[in-house]
Amino acid sequence: MASMTTGNTSRADANRRRILDVALAELLRDPDASMDQIARAAGVVRRTVYGHFPNREALISTLVDEAVAALSAAHTAGREGVRDPAEAVARSVLAVWEIADRYRLLVALAQRTVTMQGIRERLAPVREESVRLLRRGLDEGVFSSPLPAPALAYVHEQTLIAVLEAVNDGLLTAREAGRCAAVTVLTAAGVPASMATELVAKLND
Amino acid sequence: MASMTTGNTSRADANRRRILDVALAELLRDPDASMDQIARAAGVVRRTVYGHFPNREALISTLVDEAVAALSAAHTAGREGVRDPAEAVARSVLAVWEIADRYRLLVALAQRTVTMQGIRERLAPVREESVRLLRRGLDEGVFSSPLPAPALAYVHEQTLIAVLEAVNDGLLTAREAGRCAAVTVLTAAGVPASMATELVAKLND
DNA sequence: ATCGATTTGCACAGCGCTGTGCAACGGCGT
DNA sequence: ACGCCGTTGCACAGCGCTGTGCAAATCGAT
Numbered sequence: 001m002a003s004m005t006t007g008n009t010s011r012a013d014a015n016r017r018r019i020l021d022v023a024l025a026e027l028l029r030d031p032d033a034s035m036d037q038i039a040r041a042a043g044v045v046r047r048t049v050y051g052h053f054p055n056r057e058a059l060i061s062t063l064v065d066e067a068v069a070a071l072s073a074a075h076t077a078g079r080e081g082v083r084d085p086a087e088a089v090a091r092s093v094l095a096v097w098e099i100a101d102r103y104r105l106l107v108a109l110a111q112r113t114v115t116m117q118g119i120r121e122r123l124a125p126v127r128e129e130s131v132r133l134l135r136r137g138l139d140e141g142v143f144s145s146p147l148p149a150p151a152l153a154y155v156h157e158q159t160l161i162a163v164l165e166a167v168n169d170g171l172l173t174a175r176e177a178g179r180c181a182a183v184t185v186l187t188a189a190g191v192p193a194s195m196a197t198e199l200v201a202k203l204n205d
Numbered sequence: 206m207a208s209m210t211t212g213n214t215s216r217a218d219a220n221r222r223r224i225l226d227v228a229l230a231e232l233l234r235d236p237d238a239s240m241d242q243i244a245r246a247a248g249v250v251r252r253t254v255y256g257h258f259p260n261r262e263a264l265i266s267t268l269v270d271e272a273v274a275a276l277s278a279a280h281t282a283g284r285e286g287v288r289d290p291a292e293a294v295a296r297s298v299l300a301v302w303e304i305a306d307r308y309r310l311l312v313a314l315a316q317r318t319v320t321m322q323g324i325r326e327r328l329a330p331v332r333e334e335s336v337r338l339l340r341r342g343l344d345e346g347v348f349s350s351p352l353p354a355p356a357l358a359y360v361h362e363q364t365l366i367a368v369l370e371a372v373n374d375g376l377l378t379a380r381e382a383g384r385c386a387a388v389t390v391l392t393a394a395g396v397p398a399s400m401a402t403e404l405v406a407k408l409n410d
Numbered sequence: 411a412t413c414g415a416t417t418t419g420c421a422c423a424g425c426g427c428t429g430t431g432c433a434a435c436g437g438c439g440t
Numbered sequence: 441a442c443g444c445c446g447t448t449g450c451a452c453a454g455c456g457c458t459g460t461g462c463a464a465a466t467c468g469a470t
Contacts, residue, residue, distance in 0.1 A: 011467075012416065030318050032237070034457060045418055050459065113235050144398040146385045151371035155389060158363035166356035180351045184360055188393035193349040216437080217446060239427060250448055255429065 067102035085137030097178035144190030272307035290342030302383035349395030
């Protein structure tokens with residue numbers, strides 16, 4: 001058991017991975033899910049989870065780190081080498097959509113003051129990038145909103161969450177949802193609906 | 206103490222009212238705030254709260270009932286006798302804005318599976334009205350969105366939350382925020398930005 | 411079959427929260 | 441000054457969760 005923290009057997013690794021995956025799903029369902037709920041959902045006993053993570057916070061922290069990394073990558077990949085802010089936002093949304101569940105967890109956890117304040121800090125860089133992009137769009141007149149860029153970023157974020165929830169409730173198929181989300185985010189930013197749909201349609205080749 | 210639940214002394218009533226008000230604020234800050242936190246924030250001992258409400262759920266339930274009533278009233282008042290869906294939505298948003306904090310609590314609690322599932326039920330009627338209004342706007346071509354009406358309702362809701370949070374973070378003054386929220390909701394629904402700003406400006410006389 | 415790594419089962423102490431009982435204390439009107 | 445009603449302080453049992461210790465069982469590979 002001592003080497004579980006350092007050494008790497010395939011068995012232990014697989015379990016650790018599965019615990020993390022299940023924990024993501026479980027925390028998505030209930031942000032205050034207990035270690036026992038997570039363990040049982042992973043087909044494992046509570047004591048085993050403590051073999052892989054010293055405490056609850058460490059588990060969540062690992063999850064958050066992975067999510068932030070994925071989000072950051074998606075966000076960056078979406079907007080690199082793109083001049084048009086609208087297109088950058090659209091690409092970014094489509095990219096983030098691929099890791100929607102992890103994004104959702106981040107937002108859900110960031111809202112709870114209890115869970116962690118460190119999340120906001122770890123999330124800050126990618127949020128700032130988002131704000132910069134929106135501000136550029138606002139300045140160039142591509143976007144149009146009475147809201148300042150940081151506030152628009154909140155709208156951007158919550159819009160994604162809203163569409164996510166719609167998919168969750170079966171109101172939308174997962175396939176069309178990504179494009180819908182992109183179009184909605186753009187129109188919320190003040191891009192004419194026709195222009196937004198056309199742009200997003202073009203991105204899917 | 207027995208008559209605290211039935212009889213009405215001014216003292217007890219004032220306390221009860223203050224407990225409810227403080228509980229609203231406290232639960233807004235942390236949806237899982239303990240009875241002790243709420244009591245102390247209200248300048249009262251925990252035992253006293255149990256004198257007014259038999260248990261935690263009863264307290265929250267009262268809060269929810271009040272909030273649903275206020276929301277329902279605001280929502281109805283906003284759209285009665287208005288033919289244009291866009292104007293109805295705008296008026297509704299402005300009306301809801303007056304009870305923003307209670308609305309926020311409702312949404313926050315509705316998201317937690319733990320707290321109550323009854324909230325969704327009590328919230329369902331007003332949500333359905335919202336969906337109907339959005340659907341009418343979609344059908345009449347006033348709104349334009351790739352999203353079906355129920356999904357658009359989610360976007361509507363989360364957009365309000367986003368602007369609320371922006372105000373909370375000092376990115377917006379409370380005065381301008383209402384109109385900003387209305388404009389943003391409309392543009393998210395596909396109403397051209399210029400038309401949305403003009404309409405909302407007109408509503409403030 | 412055996413060894414080492416891993417998981418399990420159980421027991422435990424500790425913490426914070428809920429809800430209740432009860433006696434004492436407070437203000438306020440008469 | 442008295443009585444009423446609300447409030448307080450304290451004590452208590454119960455619950456669920458966390459994190460840890462330890463011995464037994466189990467799995468995988470040699």
